[in-house]
Amino acid sequence: MDKETELISIVLPVFNEEAGIENTIDSLENFTANQPQNFELIFIDDGSSDQSAKLIVNSQAYHSNIKLVQFSRNFGHQLAITAGIRYASGDAVVVMDADLQDPPAVIVDMISKWHEGYDVVYGKRVLRDGESWFKKVTAAMFYRGLQKITSIKIPLDTGDFRLMDRQVVHELSRMNETDPFVGGMVSWVGFKQADVEYERRERIAGYSKYPLTKMIRLAMDGVTSFSAVPLQLANWLGTFSILFSLGYLGFALMTQMDTAHFAVFSIFLMVGILLLSLGMIGSYLFRIFEASRKRPLYIVSKTTGFQDPPSPKTY
Numbered sequence: 001m002d003k004e005t006e007l008i009s010i011v012l013p014v015f016n017e018e019a020g021i022e023n024t025i026d027s028l029e030n031f032t033a034n035q036p037q038n039f040e041l042i043f044i045d046d047g048s049s050d051q052s053a054k055l056i057v058n059s060q061a062y063h064s065n066i067k068l069v070q071f072s073r074n075f076g077h078q079l080a081i082t083a084g085i086r087y088a089s090g091d092a093v094v095v096m097d098a099d100l101q102d103p104p105a106v107i108v109d110m111i112s113k114w115h116e117g118y119d120v121v122y123g124k125r126v127l128r129d130g131e132s133w134f135k136k137v138t139a140a141m142f143y144r145g146l147q148k149i150t151s152i153k154i155p156l157d158t159g160d161f162r163l164m165d166r167q168v169v170h171e172l173s174r175m176n177e178t179d180p181f182v183g184g185m186v187s188w189v190g191f192k193q194a195d196v197e198y199e200r201r202e203r204i205a206g207y208s209k210y211p212l213t214k215m216i217r218l219a220m221d222g223v224t225s226f227s228a229v230p231l232q233l234a235n236w237l238g239t240f241s242i243l244f245s246l247g248y249l250g251f252a253l254m255t256q257m258d259t260a261h262f263a264v265f266s267i268f269l270m271v272g273i274l275l276l277s278l279g280m281i282g283s284y285l286f287r288i289f290e291a292s293r294k295r296p297l298y299i300v301s302k303t304t305g306f307q308d309p310p311s312p313k314t315y
């Protein structure tokens with residue numbers, strides 16, 4: 001296929017980004033105007049309560065390649081990405097933050113890797129400007145930990161900034177996962193994967209929409225959708241505590257020591273292990289419960305900028 005006839009979709013999840021969205025649109029339009037390929041920008045408004053959607057609609061008067069899908073409420077970053085790639089019609093789809101933390105210029109490197117024959121090209125962060133040490137340390141720990149306990153290989157230090165070939169997008173669109181962890185799903189589908197290094201910048205405006213609670217939820221989704229190790233851990237903890245208490249009983253009988261205060265300690269320990277294991281089982285059970293309800297993953301209230309009524313691909 002000629003570069004001139006290739007269509008690249010850029011998917012941008014948006015949640016209350018009014019402070020910087022116009023800047024993002026300008027930068028992307030300037031960038032894409034100088035590229036040989038055709039581009040479409042697909043914004044997913046994830047239930048913003050500010051002017052984000054209005055600003056995007058306004059920009060459609062000047063740019064014919066801007067499309068907007070609006071959710072009926074906030075469904076979360078991962079579902080916004082999921083919807084975005086279903087509405088994309090490009091030969092390749094790039095997902096990036098709407099806050100310009102992922103520099104558009106990196107897309108050139110991603111496209112050339114794609115032309116070399118890679119189906120997934122990850123953006124690998126070699127530097128993270130303006131993010132707290134807490135975020136960097138927890139993210140690094142999470143990705144390393146996840147790699148240890150899952151059989152799929154999620155590349156280290158990558159986020160959601162990546163290019164995917166149409167074939168990969170097709171396979172992803174067939175996966176109807178509640179609480180998706182898109183990074184893991186992309187690794188899971190396979191194909192030829194490569195990465196390009198980039199320096200992640202500071203946000204141009206606004207503040208992070210990922211508070212600790214959302215980060216923890218994403219981490220839990222990552223773990224429970226790809227690993228059974230925490231469930232098995234409950235077995236190991238249980239076995240260990242039974243052996244420990246038997247050993248302790250033997251020791252107490254032999255030495256006839258006063259065990260009163262140690263008893264308190266062991267009760268707390270056992271109850272802790274039990275509750276932890278129960279909680280873990282509960283998390284998996286809840287996933288099954290959610291999947292069994294078969295609700296739609298997200299609800300679209302409105303689409304604008306599409307030529308025909310869009311038909312999201314779910315296969």
Ligand code: UDP
Nearest residue numbers: 013014015046076077080097098208209210
């Ligand atoms: N986002 C979203 N829904 C949410 C939270 C975030 O669509 O519930 C968007 C947000 O507007 C941004 C991207 O997802 O374009 C990544 O979020 P953010 O930049 O706040 O995360 P960070 O880069 O700080 O990890």
Ligand code: MG
Nearest residue numbers: 097099101203
């Ligand atoms: Mg960001």
